Structures are given as structure tokens and as C-alpha cells.
Amino acid sequence: MLVSFSLCKQTTSLLHKPPGELKSNFFRPRLEKEKVVIIMGATGTGKSRLSIDLATRFPAEIINSDKIKAYAGLDITTNKIPEEERCGVPHHLLGEISPYTDFTATDFVNMASHATDSVLSGGRVPIIAGSSNSYIEALVDDEDFQFRSRYECCFLCVHVAMPVLHQYVSERLDKMVEMRMVDEVRNFFDANANYAVGIRKAIGVPEFDRYFRAEPYLDKQQRGKLLQEAIQEIKRNTCKLACQQLEKIHRLRNKRNWKIHMVDATEVFGWRGKDADEAWEKLVAGHSTEIVAEFLYNFSPQTLVTKPNLRRVPSLACGIML
Template identity: 50%
Template sequence: MTISMSMCRLIRQPLISNVPYSGQKLNMRQIQKENVVLVMGATGTGKSKLSIDLANYFPSEIINSDKIQIYEGLDIVTNKISKEEQKGIPHHLLATHNPNIEFTSNDFREISTSAIDSITSREHLPIIVGGSNSYLEALVDDDDYNFRSRFNFCCLWVDVSLPTLRSYIDQRVDQMFNTGMVNELRPFYNPNRDYSKGIRKAIGVPEFDEYFRKESFVDDETKKKLVEKALSEMKMNTWKLARKQLAKIHWLKNVKRWNIHRLDATPVFKKHGNEADETWKKIVAEPSAMIVAQYLYNSRNSSNVVNSSSNLRVPISQSDLMAAATC
């Protein structure tokens, strides 16, 4: 089900010609803030999946805020969402930049702001999704207060319990290996390259450096041990990244006082197949859509089912969602 933005978006105020401001007449469209949704979470929790789900409820376009997925290449290693998984929804800042040139938080702030303006001009909802919370902070809390003066924003945090997430991270690294990760990494190996810049910062590139250095000079058993060592380091470093991402989210929520809605996706990771899909829909996708509907349309119908401080396990029907989203 898709909710029509033309039917349900906030009604813009008519042009006002009699309100003076600094000696000039004020156009209300110039001061009305546009809406932006941020989808946050540690690596592997399902952020991209949720962004696609939301785009199926609200006409949207997605802006990637993962600092490694911005670069071209290493689709397996960086776990980029595939074209098939994108389901025709426009994506911005995904595999768009030279992998050898550093892309900074300032670059992200400038280009993502331009993308937001482009998306809202088409009366679509910008959804910014990714694990690089430093990019989100640089965008939202910029020094000149530009973002907050122009946009309202709603934060969704997809969370998974740490033991469950760690197990999933290990499985995902093994799956990457089984789907051709080593061959994907090989062209990016260069003994003289700097692993602190560009796409070579990606977890997997430095970890396989020793393997690529020695593979031509060692026997098969040694190669196997080098691969196992690299995979183990990848798992540990991905786990460290997840912990760092979670710490940043807690800091944004508790210290900077961002209003962040937490959704506990842990039960999804304990199920498989259709059962996992139904659980995701019930406890993550539909509650998130209700939060966004309430945020966008201030619906009185959603006030009794949305609780940003809980784990949001309330079952929500499509009719409830439509009622909450109807102007």
C-alpha cells in the first residue's frame, strides 16, 4: 500500500503579501520547513530494508549516509543494497564517488543538502539511511544551523540485542566470503596504498592485505590459515564498528537530546523465512510507518499506538495506518 503524498501531505499556506519582514514581503513557502526522515542503527540491523519499506508507504527517495557505500566498487564487502532490492526507488549518494578520493563529512553535508532540496522539489520525502552517524551529526548540527532552520526531521533507530547482532555479523562475513569477496577485494590490493583513505578504509581491505602479500609464496594450508585469520579480523572489526555506532546513537539521544525512536528488531533475527518477514512487518516496518505518519501529518488517530520510548510491539493494521495518514 502506498499513501498518496498529494492526498495526505501537509497543505501549504497560500502566498502572504501583507506580512512585512526586514522591509520585505514574506512568502510563507520560503519559511515552511520540509520534512526529512533519518534511519539509524548499527551495521547489519536492517536499516536499508526499513528505508525501502517506508518508501512503499510514502512516496520517497533515499539518500545513503554510509561513508563507505558512497564509493564505487566493493559491493559485496560494503554490503550495498542491490538494484533488485532497491525496487525502483531512487537512491542518492550510493556508489557515486571515486574510491580513491576521500569523501568528507563536509562533502556529505553539502551534497546531501542539495539532494534533499531536489527530492522535496518533487514533493517526495527524503529518507537518509546509513550507519555513519558522524555524517548525520555533521548534517543536522552544522555550525551555521542551516539544516535545523530549514528542515524538520524524524529519527528511527533499528536496534538488535548485542549477542544476536554479533552472531549475525559473523554469519554475514562468512556469507560474503562464500559469494566471492576475495576476488572482489583483489583489484583493490596495492602494497603501497594508504588504508586510511577512500574505499580502502572498508573493513575487509586491510584485513586481507597479508593474504594478498603472501598468497603467491605459500602452500595451500598456509593460504587457508591466512584466509581464516583475515575473516576473524573482519568479524572482530565489524563488531567493534557496531559497538562504536551504537555508542554514537546513545550519545546523540542522551547527550545531544535528539528525539530518536527505537525499534527492537531482535525477534526478527531469531526467525527464518516467511516467519521472519512477518515479524519484521509487525514490529519494525508498520510501527515505523506509524511514527512517520504521526510525524508528517500529526494524526490524532496514531497517538494511542505510538510510544517512542517503548519497543513498539503493538500490531498495526493497514486500515490503522491509512487512518493515521489521512489528512
């Protein structure tokens, strides 16, 4: 089942501070380096939801760091956040790259660096969010240490226990198929295409190749069997990718000594509806807000209210797919 949550809600003030003190001190980070928030995690853990949660609580914009979501097209297959579900938060590097060209780590570093500077020049906080951990590593630990020398980073990782996550991504794919994912990929199918270039590298594209080639020559039962085989292969490949992504994060934390705040969302995935929203707020969004507030403004968690938010936003019926 695809989990949908309400994101943009009427919010309350974060701080127990008098108005004058809030105006003079609150929105002025004290350290010399500019500050950047980076959200990591395996596919399906809720990074997109958390990035929007934080961007509606802090003056921030989101920079996508998922290399597949950077490509234009195949929005269902790549699970991009629809425009209407972004709660008015500006997104960068999301659906901007031609699907027929390669978007390399070097390309990402150059474009993400430019986007970071642009967001900061507007007086806002860059929130870099996505699953391509090798691209994030290339950006943060570049050869000349330019990024580290200019920016102070707050790393958040949304974690979900693998058995729970595997079940969720399986249900999510079933929902994507109901949303006509197969038709979307069929319309993009090219028998002469190179699956090593561009968006065709995405999980959910090459797995359908055999099905689309054989489809015209099979009866209904045979088509159904071959389709289910393709879907099961996508599920296996997605779960394998999630494991690889988590291993990469552990390496960055344990071998590269990145200070990563692990935020456990496992319990959230056991709930539905309002209970899931409340669990997400308590365990993920609220906790992450405290971490980011302390990082940006040197406020301790004791200064925060139960349901924090740094600025008031209109009440919108925004939902998002994890």
C-alpha cells in the same frame, strides 16, 4: 547466514478516510518546515531494508549516509544494495564517489543537502539512511543551524541487541565470502596502496593485506589458515564498529537531546523465512510506518490499519541483504 526478505509486496491503504478527504488533506503537510526522515542504527541492523519499506509506502527517495557505501566499487565488501533489490526507489549518494579520494563529512553535508533539496523540490520525502552517525550529526547539527532551521526531522533507530547482532554479522560475512568477496578485494589489491584514503578504509579491505602479500608463497594449508585469520579479524572489527555506532547514537540521544525513536528488531533475527517477514512487519516496518505517518501528516496510530501502506506498489520479488 545472510537473511533475505521480500520487500515489495502488494499493499493496502493506510487510512480509514473517504477519497475526497484523502485527496484534499492527506498529501499536504501542515507545518512550515519541510520534513525529513533519518534512519540510524549499527551496521547489520536492517536500516537499508527499513528505508526501502518506508520509501515504498510513502512518496519518498533515499539518501545514503554510509560514508563507505558512497564510494563506487567493492559492492559485495561494502554490502551495497543491488540495483535489482531497490524496488524502483531512487537512491542518492550510493556508489557515486571515486574510490580513490576521500569523502569527508563536509563533502557529505554539501551533497546530502543538495540531494535533500532536490527530493523535496520533486514533492517527495527525503529518507536519509546509513551508519555514519558522525556524518549525520554534521549534517543535522551544523554550526549555523541551517538544517534545523529549514527542516523538521524524524529520527528512527533500528536496534538489535549486541550478542544477537554480533552473531548475525559473523554469519553475514561468511555469506559474503561465499559470494566471492575475497576475489573482489583481491582484484582491488595494490601493494603500494594507502589504506587511509578512500574506499580502502572500509572494513574488509586492509584485513586482507597480509594474506594477499603472502598468498603466492604459501601452500594450500597455509593459505587457508591465513585467510581464516583475516576473516576473523574482519568479524572482530565489524563487531567493534557496531558497538561504537551504538554508543554514538546513545550520545546523540542522551547528550545532544535528539528525539530518536528506538525500534527494536532483536526478535526478528531469531526467525527465518515467512516468520521473519511477519515479525519484521509487526515489530519494525509497521511500527515505523505509524511513526512516520504521524510525523508527516499528523495522523495518530489509531487511524492506521494492521498492514499499512500509503500508496499501492506493484508486487515485485525484491529481496535485500541486511
